[in-house]
Amino acid sequence: MRPGWSTLTAAAAEIRWVTVLTVTDAAARIERVRPDPWPDSKLLTALTVTAFSAVSLATVLGFSLSEWWADTSNDVLPAAAGALVVGLALFALSFLVFASGRRGRAEER
16 A cells, blocks of 8 residues: 555545535534514515516516617626526525425424
């Protein structure tokens, strides 16, 4: 066996052990940080605000992208901003979907 091989395997084992501990700790912290379920009135208010915001942003984005399409400049900023807006709207909607009822299933375990 090569002389430094045992040192290298010991270091790799330590790195693997630290990685496993870090991932386990991160998963436990993420589980503790989950939001409490919202009541129906709060969910309805958040859904209404998100829907009106999404419709107004989609209108502005539609006009902006139609002007960008008609223009011959090769600027990608409106398209990138549109992608960011759509991503934020989807993030907000996914939070609304998954924020309710998560604690109840965790307490059943």
